[in-house]
Amino acid sequence: MTSTAAPFPEGFLWGGATAANQVEGAFAEGGKGLSIQDVMPHGLMSPPTDGPTDDNLKQVAIDFYHRYAQDIALFAEMGFRTFRFSIAWSRIFPLGDEAEPNEEGLAFYDRVLDQCEKHGIEPLVTISHYETPLHLARTYDGWVNRELIGFYERYVRVLFGRYGHRVRYWLTFNEINSVLHAPFMSGAIATPKEQLTASDLYQAVHHELVASALATKVARELAPSARIGCMVLAMPVYPLTPDPDDVLAALQTDRTNLAFGDIHVRGEYPGYYLRHLREAGVELTITDEDRALLAEHTVDFVSFSYYVSVCETADASARTTGAGNIFPGVPNPHLQASAWGWQIDPVGLRIVLNQFWDRWRKPLFIVENGLGAKDELVEVDGVPTVLDDDRISYLNDHLVQVAEALADGVDVMGYTPWGCIDLVSASTAQLSKRYGFVYVDRDDDGSGTLARYRKKSFGWYQEVIASRGASLRR
Numbered sequence: 001m002t003s004t005a006a007p008f009p010e011g012f013l014w015g016g017a018t019a020a021n022q023v024e025g026a027f028a029e030g031g032k033g034l035s036i037q038d039v040m041p042h043g044l045m046s047p048p049t050d051g052p053t054d055d056n057l058k059q060v061a062i063d064f065y066h067r068y069a070q071d072i073a074l075f076a077e078m079g080f081r082t083f084r085f086s087i088a089w090s091r092i093f094p095l096g097d098e099a100e101p102n103e104e105g106l107a108f109y110d111r112v113l114d115q116c117e118k119h120g121i122e123p124l125v126t127i128s129h130y131e132t133p134l135h136l137a138r139t140y141d142g143w144v145n146r147e148l149i150g151f152y153e154r155y156v157r158v159l160f161g162r163y164g165h166r167v168r169y170w171l172t173f174n175e176i177n178s179v180l181h182a183p184f185m186s187g188a189i190a191t192p193k194e195q196l197t198a199s200d201l202y203q204a205v206h207h208e209l210v211a212s213a214l215a216t217k218v219a220r221e222l223a224p225s226a227r228i229g230c231m232v233l234a235m236p237v238y239p240l241t242p243d244p245d246d247v248l249a250a251l252q253t254d255r256t257n258l259a260f261g262d263i264h265v266r267g268e269y270p271g272y273y274l275r276h277l278r279e280a281g282v283e284l285t286i287t288d289e290d291r292a293l294l295a296e297h298t299v300d301f302v303s304f305s306y307y308v309s310v311c312e313t314a315d316a317s318a319r320t321t322g323a324g325n326i327f328p329g330v331p332n333p334h335l336q337a338s339a340w341g342w343q344i345d346p347v348g349l350r351i352v353l354n355q356f357w358d359r360w361r362k363p364l365f366i367v368e369n370g371l372g373a374k375d376e377l378v379e380v381d382g383v384p385t386v387l388d389d390d391r392i393s394y395l396n397d398h399l400v401q402v403a404e405a406l407a408d409g410v411d412v413m414g415y416t417p418w419g420c421i422d423l424v425s426a427s428t429a430q431l432s433k434r435y436g437f438v439y440v441d442r443d444d445d446g447s448g449t450l451a452r453y454r455k456k457s458f459g460w461y462q463e464v465i466a467s468r469g470a471s472l473r474r
């Protein structure tokens with residue numbers, strides 16, 4: 001295999017992604033406070049419980065808190081150059097509004113970073129990934145309250161102060177646009193969605209956007225070599241037909257997501273977004289200081305998750321609802337869906353990469369992508385494994401489209417497929433919705449040894465990384 005055949009550049013950040021609440025477990029260890037996930041035992045669709053319940057798989061998750069060294073060694077074995085993980089805010093500030101951080105929580109991430117360094121793996125850290133301290137939700141109504149900006153600033157100051165010299169790549173908020181659809185999980189907003197006014201919701205969005213800009217500002221002060229990215233949920237919206245009304249409807253729905261990148265990259269609210277707010281009767285409190293923060297502290301790169309595309313139509317009689325990631329869309333008659341109803345569209349990834357590059361001219365980082373599927377543990381030559389050919393096909397086909405985008409001239413920094421080791425699903429709180437290259441022996445009822453096994457995709461990804469994509473099947 002010659003290097004000229006390799007479609008991915010040297011220095012491409014190959015890796016995998018996780019989030020604290022979906023892997024760590026140890027929900028009440030090390031001085032950790034409760035997070036909103038500790039009252040979401042059944043995922044996104046069920047209302048939060050009053051307090052922690054034993055049926056919450058995330059209490060143990062895959063026990064990464066105690067097994068991180070073994071897991072990071074497995075990632076290194078695959079050839080990872082980067083590992084995306086989040087810091088659990090409630091390990092660092094158990095309530096969220098304290099003056100001083102929890103040293104035990106900080107020390108845990110020191111140890112995780114030690115392991116990354118030992119294996120030459122570049123950490124990619126999400127500062128807030130759907131795991132805001134519960135106290136901030138219950139006492140302040142989450143991001144609706146402007147005080148959250150100050151608590152988040154205190155938190156990021158601690159992170160950049162402690163880890164700024166060791167971590168180069170940071171993401172401010174996971175899938176920041178999802179707060180419009182999942183106000184509790186994404187925005188820690190305790191007010192039930194049905195009772196939440198549009199003004200409160202968009203005020204919460206505004207506070208997160210300001211906090212994100214503030215994180216960039218703090219990074220410039222405390223960790224000048226850090227590179228800061230926003231993270232958006234990408235779900236391209238196609239017109240259901242060529243009817244211009246459908247094309248316009250698709251553009252408008254797409255813009256509900258694109259606005260977040262626009263604001264992070266350009267530093268101001270776009271006209272179409274302001275019009276939408278006006279027409280929705282939303283009145284926002286935006287200070288001059290907010291405007292200056294947004295304008296002066298734009299991001300270095302744009303990162304995003306990509307699993308699924310959807311359609312849009314202006315014709316109410318043609319509108320049906322299919323599953324999307326976090327929020328639904330009109331299904332595409334040309335695409336097949338996963339067992340969880342998410343439509344599989346590798347070309348959509350090339351479209352998104354080109355669209356984002358044309359629009360923002362910022363380096364792009366694909367920080368989530370993958371196939372959630374049921375896996376069956378089998379023995380091959382006496383070794384437990386999973387023959388996950390569907391997952392291999394999914395990832396192969398998406399990576400082929402990334403290679404096409406690179407050939408189109410798009411600046412793609414890296415690729416960290418989601419759940420590189422099996423973890424607890426965000427939407428359904430299941431373990432049986434598996435994404436990993438590494439199988440974790442734990443079931444939806446909580447049974448299992450937590451042992452790790454390499455799936456067939458483990459060796460496949462190892463080869464893709466080693467060959468810089470030359471081994472991909474086209």
Ligand code: BG6
Binds near residue numbers: 174368
């Ligand atoms: C993204 C989230 O929305 O999708 C992850 O950032 C999540 O936290 C991933 O796990 C996959 O979704 P799910 O619902 O299959 O876990």
